[in-house]
Amino acid sequence: MPRDLSRLRTVLPIWAAPMAGGPSTPALVQAAARAGGLGFLAGGYKTPADLAVQITHVRSSAGIFGVNLFVPNSVPVDRDTYRAYARALQPEADRYHLTLPGALPTEDDDAWTDKIELLLESPVPLVSFTFGLPCPDTVRALQDAGSLVAQTVTTPAEALAAAATGADLLIVQAPAAGGHSATLHPTRPLAPVPLPDLISDVRHTVPLPVIGAGGIATSADVASAVRAGAHAAMVGTVLLRTRESGASAPHKTALADPAFTETVLTHAFTGRPARTLRNRFTDTYEPLAPLGYPALHHLTSPLRKAATTAQDTELIHLWAGTGYRQARNEHAAQTLTRLAAHPEAARW
Incomplete structure (x- = not known):
């Protein structure tokens, strides 16, 4: 039975993507919430203790937010x-x-078991997964604890597999996205599918709500994702230079450097x-x-x-999506508000 997703409704159809390694700070998550969107803490590469501290920090002021984890899906190396x-x-x-x-x-498995235990003991509104599929029992346990569960996918076939785990919604990532691809099959080449087409393909395959991600850098991009059937657009690269981002100084500088x-x-x-x-x-x-x-x-x-x-x-x-030139040195709220300005970027 479909679960009630009304608590994920936001004023702006914009979500701030989880960016592991430092960019997704509690301040960025809080800024997204204040602007009328939704932000994610990135659990990847953090210790469970550090993630717990960030959850406590964000919980006090951000309202609705998410936590993203990397699912163990190793690629063995000779x-x-x-x-x-x-x-x-x-x-x-x-x-x-x-x-x-x-x-x-x-x-290693990025402390997978300990992080799941943390989220069961200290539930958050939304948990998303990347790189692999959690087992249905894990999804069900998080849902029983009060969390909604999102799975990041890159193809309709992955969307079908995600639906079989019991996920509540899908984050559909196009190959234009910056940083790691969420592909469940990293040894296979990524098909160059535009995000609106990918959203449409997934929606015709799986009857789950979809969040569009990958290469979104302008209000027109947001509108295209919404027209294709996405309930919201998720952005990452365009937030890297914002004041609340924890991206390194050389990373921020490179995004605006004409040499790149x-x-x-x-x-x-x-x-x-x-x-x-x-x-x-x-x-x-x-x-x-x-x-x-x-x-x-x-x-x-x-x-x-x-x-x-x-x-x-x-x-x-220097992780960057194809729209990296749109990243500006400003407050995250300004970026998110500008992205939602297109008249077709309707609320969900």
Whole structure:
């Protein structure tokens, strides 16, 4: 039986996407709520304790909000190929006096069990999942605790699989999205489907409410998603330069730097496909990088952190969707309000 989603109705048809690694701060989630939208905390890469602190912070003032988790869906990496890639990267690490963890790949589940237990003990209004599908028992337990459950999908087939878990709604992500693709099959190429077409295809496949995401950077983009049948549009890249964003200073600067002229899909940073600004790292290491998540994420993480501290944008993962030039240095509320200004961006 369909569940009541009325509590997710927002004044603006705009949701702030979860962006793991720092950008999705409690301040950004709170700003989205104050503007009339809905924001997500990104649980990926956080410890359960740190996530709990952020939930407590946001719960006191944000009203309706969500928490996103990465579902374990590892991409195993061949050890010899992994070691060869580590050796290729070591000269870059030498510049920062680092020794990369190249002997054995690190595989983990991002503290999955502990984070689910946290959300069962301290329920939030909305829980979304990315990278994989939780088991139906997990979905049901979260729903019994009072949470609505959303699943991020990239194809109609994934939408069918998500519906089978009991999810309440779908976040439909097009390949124009910045950062990691939510694909459940990271070894397969992403089909270049425009978001409105993808929304329409999913809606004709699964009778669940849809949130459109991926490449949304203008009010016309929002209107296109709504016309295609989305109840709301989810944006991420366009919020990266806002005052409330926790994106690093070099990342924010690169988004407005005319030297960066395009985005590319790459697995060189983390071992699964993600869209980033093209830089020297993507040009040099994409041809060499094996698929392998989270092993490559852990391998390159020390190098990326050192390069960020040094503001070396040629070695940083500069996650960005195709509409990155629309990201502005302003308060998030201004961005979200502008995106909802199109007359066809109707309320749901």
